Amino acid sequence: MTSTTQTATDTRWLDDRQQRLWRSFLGGSTAFFDQLDRDLRREHDLSMPEYEILVRLSEAPEWTLRMAEVASQVAHSRSRITHTVSRLERAGLVERESCLSDGRGVNAKLTDAGMDRLRDAAHTHVGGVRRYLMDNLTEEEFEIIGQAFERVRGDLNGQGF
Amino acid sequence: MTSTTQTATDTRWLDDRQQRLWRSFLGGSTAFFDQLDRDLRREHDLSMPEYEILVRLSEAPEWTLRMAEVASQVAHSRSRITHTVSRLERAGLVERESCLSDGRGVNAKLTDAGMDRLRDAAHTHVGGVRRYLMDNLTEEEFEIIGQAFERVRGDLNGQGF
DNA sequence: CCGCTATAGTTGCGGCTTCAACCAACTGCC
């Protein structure tokens, strides 16, 4: 036990192998997410964050969700959701309505136009996720990656926040 | 063979399990990268992209790299590198000098102040990568993730365009 | 019922990124 003691300020640096792996993940995921976003913008005039919000709304009863609920589902700040929903509203894809049960609350509701746009964009998006990501992974790898980041997210939401 | 035929415009949707895994990865990596960025800004007044550039320069001979080389190493657009290096230059962490062997070229060079800042920030950054990511993963998982995204990146740089 | 604190959401500003347009220098080819 004695030799493994570390003070809080010591840093466990990465060895060469870990460096390579970390940078591969960083570079690969960066390139991947950028590409998804570009495709969506070019073909459907939607950003990834905008698309994600439309997806969550489309799955909710009445196509409606509280702002805070949207925020927590897509893992974005409340402020960001406000900004993004405002843009979507300006584009006519989403509507805001005040929440009956809570005077502070605001509901975001998908419009028909929003649903139409989402249906189109989904082809591009899912196609990209498959081509760029899943088609380069085995089933097992994909499973491992999903499970791993589930833990990462749980950890950050738990003690992290 | 007959029943598996697909036209180019058909979309292979994700089943429920794939959806869950994909969203876990998306949400987890989003939360993770956001946290890394926040930590760096709060404690060292550096963004992740800025930090990444400092790292690459610090590893180059003469602490110097061509702009395009920086861009390709960190997987960012040239324009983005121009902007980010300009900010770093304004902060005195990097200097620009014109490239002797190619009249179009511009070298970015780390300054002593830049190296000092990088040394401080590295503790925060690596600590975050370990705590938020690696400590939640087994060795095998980390290896798999690194290798997988190496392929993803290669694929995007290759046939991508 | 009052006041205190916590929560929901918005706002404005400043910083970061993208895109398209642009200039300049290199390359190859006739």
Place this chain on the structure above:
DNA sequence: GGCAGTTGGTTGAAGCCGCAACTATAGCGG
């Protein structure tokens, strides 16, 4: 040697995001 196309890099505008400050409502204890 000069023109055509390519590559390296920058620029400015517009969009996107984070942060801190703010308003308003909810909930709770006295």
